[in-house]
Amino acid sequence: MTDATIFPQLEIPDTLAAGPGPGNTDLRVLQRFASAGVADHMQADVLRGMIEAKLMLRQVMGTRNIHTFGVAGTGWSGLDTLFSAVMPGDKVVAFVNGTFSGIDGLTLRMKAATAEELAAAPLDPKPASVVVVSVPHGQSVTGEIVEKALAEHKPKWAAMAHWETGSGRINDIQGFSDACEKHGAMGLVDAVSSLGVEDFSIDDYPGVAGWASCPQKGICCLPLTYAPVSFTDRYIDSLKKSGARTFVHHPILEARHWGIIDGKDVEKGAYHRTHSAYAVAAFHEALRILLQQSVAGRARSYAFHEAALRDAVTAMGCKVTSNMTSLVVLNLPPALAGREAELVASCRAKGFGIWPTLSEPVQVRIGILNLLNQRAITDIVTRFAAALNDMGAGIDTGPVLEGLQRHYDTAVAAE
Numbered sequence: 174m175t176d177a178t179i180f181p182q183l184e185i186p187d188t189l190a191a192g193p194g195p196g197n198t199d200l201r202v203l204q205r206f207a208s209a210g211v212a213d214h215m216q217a218d219v220l221r222g223m224i225e226a227k228l229m230l231r232q233v234m235g236t237r238n239i240h241t242f243g244v245a246g247t248g249w250s251g252l253d254t255l256f257s258a259v260m261p262g263d264k265v266v267a268f269v270n271g272t273f274s275g276i277d278g279l280t281l282r283m284k285a286a287t288a289e290e291l292a293a294a295p296l297d298p299k300p301a302s303v304v305v306v307s308v309p310h311g312q313s314v315t316g317e318i319v320e321k322a323l324a325e326h327k328p329k330w331a332a333m334a335h336w337e338t339g340s341g342r343i344n345d346i347q348g349f350s351d352a353c354e355k356h357g358a359m360g361l362v363d364a365v366s367s368l369g370v371e372d373f374s375i376d377d378y379p380g381v382a383g384w385a386s387c388p389q390k391g392i393c394c395l396p397l398t399y400a401p402v403s404f405t406d407r408y409i410d411s412l413k414k415s416g417a418r419t420f421v422h423h424p425i426l427e428a429r430h431w432g433i434i435d436g437k438d439v440e441k442g443a444y445h446r447t448h449s450a451y452a453v454a455a456f457h458e459a460l461r462i463l464l465q466q467s468v469a470g471r472a473r474s475y476a477f478h479e480a481a482l483r484d485a486v487t488a489m490g491c492k493v494t495s496n497m498t499s500l501v502v503l504n505l506p507p508a509l510a511g512r513e514a515e516l517v518a519s520c521r522a523k524g525f526g527i528w529p530t531l532s533e534p535v536q537v538r539i540g541i542l543n544l545l546n547q548r549a550i551t552d553i554v555t556r557f558a559a560a561l562n563d564m565g566a567g568i569d570t571g572p573v574l575e576g577l578q579r580h581y582d583t584a585v586a587a588e
């Protein structure tokens with residue numbers, strides 16, 4: 174046995190993560206991750222860290238929901254937990270306006286399908302009990318669209334993405350919550366892109382029964398950590414009656430390790446699965462940073478720097494179609510239309526990590542997650558202008574950068 178293949182140590186370069194996510198992890202988070210000691214998942218400080226993280230997460234989400242905790246993994250792990258109470262045959266209305274809400278819709282179709290419906294199309298079931306309301310790419314889901322569909326179908330569950338990262342569109346969460354309340358539906362919201370970026374409190378939306386987010390966007394905690402979730406008592410009561418066909422992602426069972434047992438906070442969590450001391454330490458620090466800067470302060474900063482980037486790319490002849498504050502989704506100047514993939518590939522090859530849209534139409538996405546300073550935004554604008562010029566756009570970069578400088582000078586003058 175001398176022919177084992179051992180590759181050289183894996184080196185991964187530092188890139189400018191200027192996409193829709195993951196965002197740039199704060200150095201303080203990485204430092205906590207790397208300096209946590211080896212400790213098992215029942216060690217006292219690990220359990221204490223999880224309880225403290227739970228309490229901080231409730232403040233970040235603006236909620237008194239007792240069932241508020243982190244699900245190990247990524248956004249889809251949190252969303253799988255969120256959708257776990259949806260049972261075969263349940264009536265669901267899902268609003269889809271891009272890539273991610275589209276996958277949420279697929280997950281819901283898989284969960285609500287009967288055994289026969291799932292077997293008929295295992296990877297793309299079309300259960301009779303699920304209505305998918307499609308809103309074109311680049312448009313938002315409005316309160317009127319939700320109201321009309323819920324009035325007509327009267328579902329048990331309604332699902333929507335708060336911010337659809339595929340097209341960079343903000344959907345009407347107030348209208349969604351109001352319609353859910355009015356028609357007795359339990360709202361399920363994918364808040365993967367909005368949590369930690371927008372200033373909102375989930376308790377202000379009583380029509381929404383469950384929320385799920387992710388570690389690596391607004392929470393800035395990439396080292397595979399925790400997807401925040403929160404459930405109202407109404408959701409939990411429904412789940413208690415129906416049960417869920419999962420152990421690991423069961424909202425009541427998974428909550429136990431976070432010290433939530435029989436609907437109450439307890440002093441010490443009980444085993445549900447193995448947790449990593451590194452992940453707990455990193456997540457804990459990420460929540461501390463967010464609360465130190467405050468959710469409202471972060472939200473203002475995102476809005477300010479997004480406006481700077483938006484104005485700069487507009488000055489380059491691009492057309493912005495998004496309204497999220499962590500992300501700019503744009504059409505290239507007409508002369509470069511159709512060359513989006515080529516542009517993105519050349520930027521990525523140089524360590525400038527921007528993205529195309531993942532579904533049609535092809536657009537360019539530039540994100541600013543945890544890049545909330547003038548130097549980072551100027552770096553993005555400079556690199557993007559250079560990439561456009563390499564493709565022959567002929568942009569005069571001087572005035573673009575002067576406009577950007579003015580944006581920052583005005584802000585300093587206003588202070």
Ligand SMILES: *Cc1c(COP(=O)(O)O)cnc(C)c1O
Binds near residue numbers: 366
């Ligand atoms: C990023 C994203 C997801 C998926 O999150 P992962 O962390 O990749 O699992 C789901 N929904 C929305 C709205 C997103 O932006």
